Amino acid sequence: MPHADRNLAPAVDADRGVIQERASTMQDRLIVGLDVPTLKDAEKVVRELDGVVSFYKIGYQLAFAGGLDLARELASGGTRIFLDMKLLDIDNTVAKGVEAIARMGMTMLTMHAYPKTMKAAVAAARGSDLCLLGVTVLTSMDEQDLIDAGYEHDPHTLVLRRSEQALHAGMGGIVCSAEEAEAVRRIVGPNMAVVTPGIRPRGSDHGDQKRVVTPAQAIRNGSSHLVVGRPIVGAADRRAVAEAILDEMRSA
Ligand code: C5P
Numbered sequence: 001m002p003h004a005d006r007n008l009a010p011a012v013d014a015d016r017g018v019i020q021e022r023a024s025t026m027q028d029r030l031i032v033g034l035d036v037p038t039l040k041d042a043e044k045v046v047r048e049l050d051g052v053v054s055f056y057k058i059g060y061q062l063a064f065a066g067g068l069d070l071a072r073e074l075a076s077g078g079t080r081i082f083l084d085m086k087l088l089d090i091d092n093t094v095a096k097g098v099e100a101i102a103r104m105g106m107t108m109l110t111m112h113a114y115p116k117t118m119k120a121a122v123a124a125a126r127g128s129d130l131c132l133l134g135v136t137v138l139t140s141m142d143e144q145d146l147i148d149a150g151y152e153h154d155p156h157t158l159v160l161r162r163s164e165q166a167l168h169a170g171m172g173g174i175v176c177s178a179e180e181a182e183a184v185r186r187i188v189g190p191n192m193a194v195v196t197p198g199i200r201p202r203g204s205d206h207g208d209q210k211r212v213v214t215p216a217q218a219i220r221n222g223s224s225h226l227v228v229g230r231p232i233v234g235a236a237d238r239r240a241v242a243e244a245i246l247d248e249m250r251s252a
Contacts, residue, residue, distance in 0.1 A: 026249045029219075031055045031082050031195070032242065033229030039066045045233055046074070052242045055107070057227055059084040068104075075105040082108035082195075082227075086135050091120035102128035108195070110135050110175055113162035118169035131172035131193060136162040136184075139177045139198035140208045156180060163187045178213035178223050185222035197227040201245060204231045215245045219252035 032049060034042045034056045042062055056074065058067045058081060071081045083106045087094050094111065098121045101109050111121055113134030121132050136159040137146070143154050151158060155177075163174050163184045173193025176184050181194050188194065200212040207230055218226050228245060235241040 026246050027052070027054055028080075029055075029223075029225050029249065030242070030246055031057050031225050031227045032232050033057045033059065033084075033197070033227055034062050034067070035059060035229045035233060036062060037065060039070055042067065042070055045238065046079075048238045049232075049242055052239055052246070053232075054078075055080040055082065055225075057082040057084050057108075057229075071106065072104055075107070080107040082106070082110075082133075084110050087111040087121070088114065088117055091116055095120045095124035098124035098130070098132070102130040106130060108133055108173070108193075113166050113171075113174070115165045115169060118166055118171050122170040133173045133175050133193065133195055134162060134166035134169075134171045136166075136174060136176045136180075139212075140210055142210045156183070159184065160187060167192065173224070175227075178218035178221055178226070181218060181221035181223045193224045194222055195225040195227060196221075196223040197229070199226050199228045199231070199245075201231055201241070201248065215248040216252035219249050 030053060032053050034045060036042050036045060046056065056079065058071050071083060075081050083101060087097055088111060094117050098109065102125055108131045110133045111117055113136050118134055125132055137155045141155060146153065146155060146158065153161065159176050159180045160183060164187050166174055167188045171192070173195055174184055174188060175195045175197065177198050178196035181196050184194055196218050198212045199215055199218055200206055202214055206212050213221065215226055226249065232238050232241050
């Protein structure tokens with residue numbers, strides 16, 4: 001358990017000027033992916049998980065179905081929102097986007113971990129509470145998928161290289177597979193967030209995720225935050241599944 005005694009109190013890294021999004025309870029470390037098609041569906045999930053979950057991830061699907069207004073509303077009520085926009089564009093466009101998102105009161109924002117993009121984003125987020133996360137390699141990608149996309153590195157090598165680049169760019173954290181969290185933690189040190197999707201409680205369907213890990217193992221590997229979508233959102237009893245995942249995280 002390399003990071004069980006890590007100080008998880010919220011803090012600003014004064015040297016780098018970037019907010020380190022840290023959590024004090026297990027509940028703060030579970031992020032539920034609101035990957036649903038309509039606002040009505042999203043509101044139902046949030047209602048059902050009230051008191052159990054306090055951190056949601058909003059991605060493309062919901063963002064373009066009115067989810068940005070919901071994100072603002074939830075954030076203004078104290079719920080934390082991870083906006084999963086996986087930004088990548090010319091530096092100026094990324095910087096302007098980051099400035100606008102920082103003004104929305106979001107807690108976390110993703111971008112692909114390209115060095116230039118990350119540097120532009122870090123400069124734009126300076127002075128705000130926004131924790132910028134670099135997406136290393138999507139957890140649905142395996143070696144063949146990377147070769148098909150023209151990369152020469154295997155997923156693990158690319159994850160480590162991009163983690164180092166994120167550290168040097170001054171990012172607040174990394175998104176990677178929980179399988180890689182331990183190696184990433186060794187590179188980025190104790191202060192950066194290591195946010196891991198691809199979480200599957202034992203016996204649940206993997207869907208399109210190729211590099212999956214159980215909630216307990218993810219915590220043991222040094223993940224600061226777990227992102228769980230379908231296992232909770234697709235469950236008949238969402239509350240019970242979320243509580244079971246939290247129990248498993250605590251047991252680790
Ligand atoms: O349903 P599931 O638990 O697989 O959801 C995982 C969530 O995390 C999805 O919203 C997916 O887009 C996101 N994600 C991921 N891999 C990354 C970054 C984000 O699966 N590297």
